[in-house]
Amino acid sequence: MDGNRRGWGPCLLSGAVFAVCMAGTTLPTPLYPLYQEKFGFSELTVTVVYAVYAFGVIGVLLLTGNVSDTVGRRPVLLAGLGCAAASAVCFLLAGGLGALYAGRLLSGFSAGLFTGAATAYVMDLAPRGGSSRATFVATAANMGGLGCGPLLAGVLAEYASWPLYLPFAVHLVLVAASAVALMWLPETVREPRPPRTVRPQRPGLPRRVRPVFVPAAIASFAGFALFGVFTSVSPAFLAESLDVHDHAVSGAVVALAFFASTAGQLAVGRVGVGRSLPFGCAVLFAGLALLAGALRWDLLALVVLSAVVGGFGQGLAFRGALSAVAGASPAEQRAAVISTLFVVAYAGISVPVIGVGLLTVPLGLEGAGLVFIACMAVLVTVAAGYLLRRPVPARA
Structure with missing residues (x-):
């Protein structure tokens, strides 16, 4: 598909998918006091649960930061959405700290897979000569998505029922819609290679x-x-x-x-x-x-x-x-x-x-x-x- 003919639609849609994934990484933020009350853990435990996310991101960045250049953008982003969905399921079924740790780790994996690949994908899908605006779209999707996560969870937790469940159920629906959107968007890496050719950077x-x-x-x-x-x-x-x-x-x-x-x-x-x-x-x-x-x-x-x-x-x-x-x-x-x-x-x-x-x-x-x-x-x-x-x- 020619970059000038397709317009800004695919670029903006990929940015929306980027924002959905990043929103999931901050979704639990306003809910931690509720988890403390439910499971009875300390403030130290809250910080460790939060930090597990960063360890997941770092691990993915170290091992697969360049993978989308090899196997293509869409497979990496679909894998990131899969991790985001698995993270939401962990929180939905959480019966103790183990599920929270697993959810945060999977959330880190999703962010690590998306950070580089989604930014590159947004840039790839921009019309010719639109790199500056595409940078704005990628930046707004990344940080704006991170900001929308706690905002969405906080509003749902305060004004709707099931505060520890509804935010993640809503996010699962958004992730499913994002996966459908990704399947519609074109692959931008020419001649993608099999995953076995990937080497850790x-x-x-x-x-x-x-x-x-x-x-x-x-x-x-x-x-x-x-x-x-x-x-x-x-x-x-x-x-x-x-x-x-x-x-x-x-x-x-x-x-x-x-x-x-x-x-x-x-x-x-x-x-x-x-x-x-x-x-x-x-x-x-x-x-x-x-x-x-x-x-x-x-x-x-x-x-x-x-x-x-x-x-x-x-x-x-x-x-x-x-x-x-x-x-x-x-x-x-x-x-x-x-x-x-x-x-x-x-x-x-x-x-x-x-x-x-x-x-x-x-x-x-x-x-x-x-x-x-x-x-x-x-x-x-x-x-x-x-x-x-x-x-x-x-x-x-």
Whole structure:
């Protein structure tokens, strides 16, 4: 099918499929307090359940990050939707922690399969000359989908029956519709090869990329860590410290962070790659400061502001980091370098989240959050200081 004749329909439809899959990865976020009440586990367990997702993403990125270039986009995306459906079934049938762990791991597999393949598919399906708009579609689908997950689950849990079941049943229906849409969309990889020809890709970091990669990786780690902690423990903080038990509100607060990240990523075009990384670090630092104030004085307004400001800073810094690293990488090693950056970013989602969970026992949720914020603020400051001395080239 000719790219100019098919128009934007297939590109937008593939973006919608991308959003459905990513929404499933954040669907449980506002429901964790209900699971705690049902199964009687601690805040540490919540953070571990959340972090299992990141381990699934990292594993898939390390082993099969380049698989869609070999076997085709649609088979990989159908496999991702299969993992998303299996994850929803685990949550629907959950009778204990084992099912939650399995559901989160499968959710991580789905995100790992979709992250690269769906982005490439959206770009492939765009009309000729529409790469810039296709990037917008992919960005909005990714981060917008992540934001829609907690929003959908929170609204259904608050205003409909069966709060621990209905969100996943709805998602199963959306996944089924997405699979039908994928079967209608064309394959864009010419002469796809059998799965047996796939070889795991290894993360790589050429020497010439390291000066750019170091501050980019630090900023990415801190930004994703903020997202990880915000999405895993903010519902509990809202309930315990602010007496906000409305699941729709907690879901909306988390969704704001992802929507703000989308805005931050889109702002890179105006700010420029050379300035977006240091500016993103500064905005991310402001978001961390607002979150510290929210924890210290128990103010909902500061929680909301920290979600918006921190999310915008994360999006600005990460899009700048990704652009800078890709621009500095040799073409033949670019995929491996980008995979390395994503591995660092998703490590930021998992490791600090578990650390916060461990600290909640001796320090409480607020104390653990303040320690986390202090550590992340140091990392962001180091990255910003490095960038002031050795700015990223604007052409990166």
